[in-house]
Amino acid sequence: SELSGTDPDTIARTTFVAEADKLKNIVRATTLCDASRFENSAEHSWHLALYALTLAEHAPEGVSSFRVIRMLLLHDLVEIDAGDAPIYAQTEASQAAMADLEEAAAARLFGLLPTEQGAALNALWHEFEGSQTPDARFAKALDRFQPPMQNIASKGVSWRSHNVTYEMVDARVGAAVRRSVPELWAHVSPKIAALLS
Amino acid sequence: SELSGTDPDTIARTTFVAEADKLKNIVRATTLCDASRFENSAEHSWHLALYALTLAEHAPEGVSSFRVIRMLLLHDLVEIDAGDAPIYAQTEASQAAMADLEEAAAARLFGLLPTEQGAALNALWHEFEGSQTPDARFAKALDRFQPPMQNIASKGVSWRSHNVTYEMVDARVGAAVRRSVPELWAHVSPKIAALLS
Ligand SMILES: [Ca+2]
Numbered sequence: 001s002e003l004s005g006t007d008p009d010t011i012a013r014t015t016f017v018a019e020a021d022k023l024k025n026i027v028r029a030t031t032l033c034d035a036s037r038f039e040n041s042a043e044h045s046w047h048l049a050l051y052a053l054t055l056a057e058h059a060p061e062g063v064s065s066f067r068v069i070r071m072l073l074l075h076d077l078v079e080i081d082a083g084d085a086p087i088y089a090q091t092e093a094s095q096a097a098m099a100d101l102e103e104a105a106a107a108r109l110f111g112l113l114p115t116e117q118g119a120a121l122n123a124l125w126h127e128f129e130g131s132q133t134p135d136a137r138f139a140k141a142l143d144r145f146q147p148p149m150q151n152i153a154s155k156g157v158s159w160r161s162h163n164v165t166y167e168m169v170d171a172r173v174g175a176a177v178r179r180s181v182p183e184l185w186a187h188v189s190p191k192i193a194a195l196l197s
Numbered sequence: 198s199e200l201s202g203t204d205p206d207t208i209a210r211t212t213f214v215a216e217a218d219k220l221k222n223i224v225r226a227t228t229l230c231d232a233s234r235f236e237n238s239a240e241h242s243w244h245l246a247l248y249a250l251t252l253a254e255h256a257p258e259g260v261s262s263f264r265v266i267r268m269l270l271l272h273d274l275v276e277i278d279a280g281d282a283p284i285y286a287q288t289e290a291s292q293a294a295m296a297d298l299e300e301a302a303a304a305r306l307f308g309l310l311p312t313e314q315g316a317a318l319n320a321l322w323h324e325f326e327g328s329q330t331p332d333a334r335f336a337k338a339l340d341r342f343q344p345p346m347q348n349i350a351s352k353g354v355s356w357r358s359h360n361v362t363y364e365m366v367d368a369r370v371g372a373a374v375r376r377s378v379p380e381l382w383a384h385v386s387p388k389i390a391a392l393l394s
Pocket of ligand 1: 076085
């Protein structure tokens with residue numbers, strides 16, 4: 001390779017991945033399957049990328065597994081500055097405030113990278129957030145599908161602490177899963193109903 | 198999709214990803230960059246996949262970023278049964294015993310998946326372990342490159358607790374990084390020398 005150890009792009013990229021380490025300190029509202037502790041956003045992002053790899057055959061026609069996995073690896077990085085907003089605690093006002101914080105976080109974090117690369121990853125994050133393309137909808141569906149899977153394993157420990165009902169899960173989570181991968185919702189919804197009804 | 202919620206492949210894949218959750222409980226010998234705690238193998242796997250995504254331009258000609266990322270997402274799953282073996286505590290005898298444990302772990306874990314898919318992922322894990330293909334060597338190089346990055350940030354906290362010397366890092370870690378991505382070793386080796394000399 002022509003790149004040396006002191007190449008500015010090498011320095012920018014290694015600075016970015018070292019900064020990304022902070023995602024391991026962002027604690028989510030969902031526990032591990034064994035309920036031993038809350039999950040952090042870095043291991044959650046790994047888990048989602050593994051979901052995408054494992055469940056690729058369930059993706060709608062034309063979805064690129066590679067783009068979905070890249071989206072999922074990046075999707076929570078903004079939480080390093082903005083924190084995690086538990087889905088059952090969100091209001092319209094809190095979502096708008098969070099969107100501004102996340103936008104600034106994306107500018108700062110992806111701005112650590114070489115310009116073109118940072119712009120490309122920032123665009124991929126915006127695509128995920130926008131949830132309009134088939135790739136983004138599949139990625140978002142997995143992001144919504146994994147917490148119910150964790151709750152089913154832990155007998156709903158994190159749901160109970162937020163007084164979550166079946167109707168809340170169906171509205172805030174089910175809709176996004178069904179829209180992209182109806183059979184995954186068909187798989188978990190009876191188990192969720194059994195836990196929360 | 199033709200797949201229903203009770204399709205055997207859906208059940209097999211969701212069982213696999215739920216079992217994979219246990220990787221979040223496997224604690225490594227390396228700390229977070231801020232030295233606040235030891236890193237676990239799930240968040241480490243996320244971090245490596247992000248390294249692969251970020252440093253794709255540093256990969257040797259012909260390396261597939263997508264295959265490398267899939268390898269890195271899977272590479273530590275066997276630790277769920279076999280545990281993590283800190284690199285500076287390994288001997289030839291401990292490595293041979295570990296290889297048997299990991300082989301059995303791979304058979305059990307990938308065996309949870311539909312047959313063909315499980316065989317493909319098991320083969321990808323073996324390719325990583327074998328470290329013979331350009332994809333595997335780049336993946337292995339990143340797996341060796343990230344712990345020094347963590348140690349540089351934490352001022353060598355986990356190295357000091359294992360009495361690690363520059364020569365040990367160079368032999369056990371440097372060789373694998375240099376073989377695939379010499380400029381990444383050129384980037385970190387002076388910082389490692391400054392910490393350990
Ligand atoms: Ca999130």
